[in-house]
Amino acid sequence: MNLHFIAIGGSAMHNLALELHEKGYQITGSDDTIFEPSKSRLEKKGLLPKEFGWFPNKINLTIDAVVLGMHAKADNPELLKAKELGLKIYSYPEFLYEQSKNKTRVVIGGSHGKTTITSMILHVMNYHEINVDYMVGAQLEGFDTMVKLTEKNEFIVLEGDEYLSSPIDLRPKFHLYKPNIALLSGIAWDHINVFPTFENYVEQFSIFTNSLTNGGIMVYNEEDIEVKNVVEKSENSIKKYPYTTPEYKIVNGTTYIETPEGEMPLEFFGKHNLQNMAGAKWICQHMGVGEDEFYEAIASFKGASKRLEKIAETTSAVVYKDFAHSPSKVEATTKAVKNQYKDRKVIACLELHTYSSLNPTFLKEYFGALDNADVAVVFYSPHALEIKKLAAITEKQIKDAFQRKDLIVYTNPTEFQEFIFNQNFENTALLLMSSGNYGGLDLNKFKEVI
Incomplete structure (x- = not known):
């Protein structure tokens, strides 16, 4: 062809x-x-x-x-x-559906956690040498490409993005997959340029829920009120499996969960990631992996690329980068780092880079998102606003949105980099959150300066 x-x-x-x-x-x-x-x-x-x-x-x-x-x-x-x-x-999603019409389609949806949950599922399958087709939004350790399509594999695991399919097909991508098994992790308003109201955004997840095949399975985070409403109000003939955050504790910077075999340490952390794990466990069980087998495999999962990815560490300092950019992700990620490093100074840096995050109307959604940080920094590039043809944003607008008087705001990449690299990193956890690159920040330099 x-x-x-x-x-x-x-x-x-x-x-x-x-x-x-x-x-x-x-x-x-x-x-x-x-x-x-x-x-x-x-x-x-x-x-x-x-x-x-x-x-x-x-x-x-x-x-x-x-x-x-x-x-x-x-x-x-x-x-x-x-x-x-x-x-x-x-x-793109139409072609993936054409390639998977005769398979059991597993689609992972939600405003946040999609890539991590999909990555967890694929890690477990790979660990147990179970071959599945897939499409995931990050490059994974042990996988050559982010897409795998075969004639013989029974399952395909698809990350279900709610963004538009193509310039001539304005349906959200995840409406096209018609899942047999699906998951919804959370709903938090995003893509304001496409979904101008919260109600319009939530509606896309209702359509997704109703797109499941007759008798299909929906695994959902019942701690998210919007997800709970969408799934439980659906009259589609599907089986519904709720999940919640598992019990956990943090000891000397390591997160432990309870399993049938006793306490087990994890390589990742954060309440949101433990929620993601709970959802992934349900999906894996529906794909034939037992609970004990799941825990055996997930013990070695280190995280998806750019999702709380550790880029430098010493005995007294650590630096993470994370793809978080929407308000709910920023809040969850900052809180996770502070909970993991309660006795350290947490410096959280957020780059406003997406269309939504640079929209003055949407900015107010960031209220409180950086409150868990000891030092909170926001960087944005006026040039990015020009490229996206958006109105200028002032430092006052950003401070008003976050409602944090000590918020530090930078618009010049050089000044931001000087500030970051001149920090005293003793007893510190630095978190860099962005879908951009802070105007050219050299991440390798942290290995020298911390």
Whole structure:
């Protein structure tokens, strides 16, 4: 099969292209720019476009189908040519569904925790040498790509993103998968540019719940009031399995949980991650992994990439980076670090980088999000606002939103980096939260300065 990828350089798109190339598909693609690591990975397999840009002459009747990425625009010249020729055009989630129609589809949804829960499930399956297909939003230790598609595996585990499918398909991705087994971890308003009201956002999770196949299984976090309402009010003919945070304790910086075999130490921490583990355990049990087998495997799970990822440590200092950027994630992650390091000074740094986080109306959702930190810092780039064509934000607006008088705000990357690297890291835990890079912060330098 000949497939052409419009916007092949995206994190998800290039992984799908690599996996299909391994399966023997003929793959071509285009993009206006491609960053690392996508660029090197595509180049290694001979899939990197010879030049960047959009070239309608690449689109012809020898192509069986086009896979369209979100990065492309609705007026993309290659897309218009594909439409003109009447070629089949798939969004990323549509194509994944086509590849998994005959499998048991397990879809992990929620505003937060999706990648971690999916990663936990795949870690457990990999530990017990159970082969499953998958699509996950982070590169995992022990896995070559973020996508795996086979003809023979019974299950496929899909991270169910609620963002839009493609420039010409404005349905949330997770509405297209039609799960046999699903999970909802939490609902906290996000993607304000697409879902302008909280009610509109919550509705997407109701639609997802009702998209489960007849007799399907929904595992859900009943400690999240919105999730509980959505699932328990659903009249879809599905089986409902609630979960809650397991009992745990922290001793000398290590988190322990109770299991049927007694106390067990974990490599990860934070109440939100223990909730994630509880959900993952239910899913694994529905996939045939017993409780004892689950605990045996999860004991060696260190966490998903960029999710409370330890980047430097000494006997008296530690530095974590985390993908957290929405208010609920920022609050949960900051609280987790403070609980884990109660006797240390916690410095929490947040970069406002996404469309939602840079929206003056949405900013008020961050009220209290950094309250668990001893030192709270917010960084944002006025240039990012210009790129996203958003109104300027003042330091006062940010301080008013977080409602923290001692909040430190930086807009200059150099000044922010000077502040961070000149800290006294004795008896300190530093947390860096962002989906960006703080204007070019060198994370390797922390190994020298702490």
